[in-house]
Amino acid sequence: MNDSKKQHNEEVRLMKGNEAIAHAAIRCGCDGYFGYPITPQSEIMETLMELEPWNTTGMVVLQAESEIASINMVYGAAGCGKKSMTSSSSPGVSLMQEGISYLAGAELPCVIVNVMRGGPGLGTIQPSQADYFQTVKGGGHGDYKMITLAPASVQEMADHTVLAFDLAFKYRTPTMVLADGVIGQMMEKVILPPYQPRMTEEQIIEICPWATLGKTANRKPNYITSLALLSEDMEKLNMRLQTRYREIEKNEVLYEEFSCQDANYLIVAFGTCARVCQKTVEMARADGIKVGLLRPITLFPFPTKAIGEYGRQTKGILTVEMNAGQMVEDVRLAVNGAVKVEFYGRMGGIVPSADEVLEVLKSKVIISTFE
């Protein structure tokens, strides 16, 4: 019986990245999803509505009247210590920024998925990575950070949903899964995570003693707020948050290396761009160019140390993104002038091809280091 259950859990399925998020959310014991339709991520809520988890795990799924309402429903649920999440795409995530700032200020755990599309404005529905700054550098008002996971496969869409909840609760912070339209829409094989039961109220009281579940006789009232009237109190909250962010930087950096061991040159790319650049590395190596790929999996915390080391070991770095050059600033900060960092990006929903990247690598990075 156990074996067959295990086998069922490890069954390989074929699905879209967005669908994998929905399945993973149910399986990891998510209590509530609140969302608003927007392309290219609507399959997340559609899949949840089709699966009707309220009949199985008891998970609540609700279509809200706006992204603003969604993120505030998440705030309410998260304030009760419930595993809650929302998902959207770039323009919708812009609308959520105030709510995310409140979640960060009130130290509430939750998961936000952004399946990025081209901007600015209404932009396009095609894939983009142009929300890197918004996600990693703040987005909303005030000094806060969000743990940011950047999946590059359908498998990671599922895995990162589970991991995002774990990190959110570990550090009492909103956590972002920052995907793009390609990862959301493409179909790949995936092994879904095993089922975990939803937290009982007793478990919530133990893990989240701050949760507003109703004031019982044995404790003081709990209140969820990001307000402090005295600036001294507000500075204390800020210092607590900053200390936590330093802990996150110390403990939670994730990245993947591909053919880096003997590399003379390094490509840094995340998400879909990393998939493209993996092909570039194979093509370059066939041409005798020793190039490696470093794929940041966490964008905050950023793999600063690892990239800094490659800055000393390699002759040139190329950062590839689907934007006008955002993560490249963090790569440059990481190498701190030790090596030249070039950038190549496509915008407005265009995915660069492996050939394009190889050409740029040869013309901009390799030539310049010979000069």
Next chain:
Amino acid sequence: MTTNDIINPANLVYDQPKILNDVPMHYCPGCSHGVVHKLIAEIIEEMDMQDKTIGIAPVGCSVFAYKYLDIDWQQASHGRAPAVATGIKRLLPDRLVFTYQGDGDLAAIGTAETIHTANRGENITIIFINNGIYGMTGGQMAPTTLNGMKSSTSPNGRTVPLNGHPLDITKLLAQLDGTCYVTRQSVHTVATVRKAKKAIRKAFENSMSNKGTSVVEIVSTCNSGWKLSPSQSNDWMVENMFPAYPLGDLKDI
């Protein structure tokens, strides 16, 4: 009767509810908030719901409501209290969940959340303090500010060509299929305080028996914002606010 007889607990006919914390309130003398807070505290105590109640405080003067009522609270961003309440009540359906909002919060920036929460018929209570002004930020014009009424952003009085009409959002909410009880009360006399208490109690009971959204508007005074004494404010309210926002039940099913 001597003073000692009067303070003898056995002779008490009126007491402070235990849920109302014994701390000085920051509200201005004459403000309606204090009375409404006390009513909520009394009702929660009478219903024995302290351990099952979650209040949602808005942005506005009542952002500090958590200091005064000894229950769990969440503080929402401006206008979003009904969405926050939805998130809580959907995941904790056996709890008493209420929002406490002012006119700017509920009827301007939070109009969408208010209407959609009520239209979904979320099993929550919305306590709506309507004093026709933004009190906390210093007396600016609100969506419910009356025509001709002066505020810091309508110094010569609100005019329709410039500001549009005052919004009777409670009337609008009564039209929605999701609301079960919509009423307008005040707390400026002993009689109206008693009526308001009955209304809030009924709303809370509706929320616990899953009848839909209950809305209790309290037409209130903001004597600091109105630049009148507490007593003048009450008179001004009766004379000017009540004709525009008449007291009574708008819906009760």
